[in-house]
Amino acid sequence: MIIAGVKVPKGKKVTVDIPIARLPTYTEIHLVAHVFRGKKPGPTLLVIGGVHGDEVNGIEIVKRAERTKMFANLEAGAVIAVPLLNVFGFINYSRGVPGGKDVNRSFPGSRTGSLASRVAYAFRKEILPHVDFALDFHTGGGAIYNFPQARAYRDDPKSIQLADEFGMPLMIKGGLVNRSLRKTAHKMGIPMVVFEGGESLRMDEFSIEAGLQGIQRVLVARKMVIGEAIEAKSILIEDGTWLRASKSGMFKCLKQAGDVIKKGDVLGTISGPYGNFEVKVKARKDGIIYGHNNQPVVNRGSALFHIGYPTENISEV
Numbered sequence: 001m002i003i004a005g006v007k008v009p010k011g012k013k014v015t016v017d018i019p020i021a022r023l024p025t026y027t028e029i030h031l032v033a034h035v036f037r038g039k040k041p042g043p044t045l046l047v048i049g050g051v052h053g054d055e056v057n058g059i060e061i062v063k064r065a066e067r068t069k070m071f072a073n074l075e076a077g078a079v080i081a082v083p084l085l086n087v088f089g090f091i092n093y094s095r096g097v098p099g100g101k102d103v104n105r106s107f108p109g110s111r112t113g114s115l116a117s118r119v120a121y122a123f124r125k126e127i128l129p130h131v132d133f134a135l136d137f138h139t140g141g142g143a144i145y146n147f148p149q150a151r152a153y154r155d156d157p158k159s160i161q162l163a164d165e166f167g168m169p170l171m172i173k174g175g176l177v178n179r180s181l182r183k184t185a186h187k188m189g190i191p192m193v194v195f196e197g198g199e200s201l202r203m204d205e206f207s208i209e210a211g212l213q214g215i216q217r218v219l220v221a222r223k224m225v226i227g228e229a230i231e232a233k234s235i236l237i238e239d240g241t242w243l244r245a246s247k248s249g250m251f252k253c254l255k256q257a258g259d260v261i262k263k264g265d266v267l268g269t270i271s272g273p274y275g276n277f278e279v280k281v282k283a284r285k286d287g288i289i290y291g292h293n294n295q296p297v298v299n300r301g302s303a304l305f306h307i308g309y310p311t312e313n314i315s316e317v
Helices: 058-067 088-093 114-125 156-168 181-187 205-221
Strands: 013-022 030-039 040-049 076-081 133-140 145-153 170-174 192-199 235-244 248-254 266-271 278-282 287-293 303-310
Touching: 013 058, 013 114, 030 114, 040 058, 040 205, 058 076, 058 133, 058 192, 076 170, 076 205, 114 181, 133 145, 133 181, 145 156, 145 205, 145 303, 156 170, 156 192, 156 205, 156 287, 170 287, 181 192, 192 205, 235 287, 248 287, 266 303
Parallel strands: 040 076, 040 133, 133 192, 145 170, 170 235
Antiparallel strands: 013 030, 030 076, 145 192, 145 287, 235 303, 248 266, 266 278, 287 303
């Protein structure tokens, strides 16, 4: 295996360092990948975090998987671990890069484009061609907290199989977003599952542990390591919607991601800062909350609760 001109011998770990661009301070931005190769032939798994620079839980999951030596004794195949793709966003506590560009809306990228496009191009050119299947670790954007979930492309059986092996509490079947990493990977024949768990710029041990257990399940299922993994069963969601604020004001969240809800349940309240009104936010249908807004002040139309409608009756997660 040779990645970006660097040879990775069997049974070894090698760090691949790919220069991307320089900042105005002359600081160089790099794409760093840690490659672990087993002694026997097998598939190559990509685990990646930090596509959005402020989504620290994903970065921590990949970093901690490496630190706990999850990939150190592969029986077969290889793991490419990229803890942090969007370095600029990470050091600036931001989702994107200069000019508001989103790396995850910049694929397949361009060698001569924006910084986001250059990052996407280098990753697509140097890393993706070596990958057989992938796990992309994210958190909720802004102040949205996401319950640990696996998002799979509904029209790709291999993606759904991978999500099933990954074993998150919730499996969300959906489509592909234009110019995203997942859509680019799909076009290259690489099934990819997106993990969502926790909230931007906040460490969430519950989500981190769920992600780590999921990686272990995949490694065991694909016979890349010898051992056992904690069994898990996913609740399947194929339909969902955002419940949005009917008024602007101060938002109090009474239910949260992971809660099973019934039609008519009071999920939260919105009140005026002068005490002049208070309205209840009610569930319109039975379902499960898989994302909620932690922002204390909201505007009319703000997303408050991401509610999924499971394919089976459930009482708890």
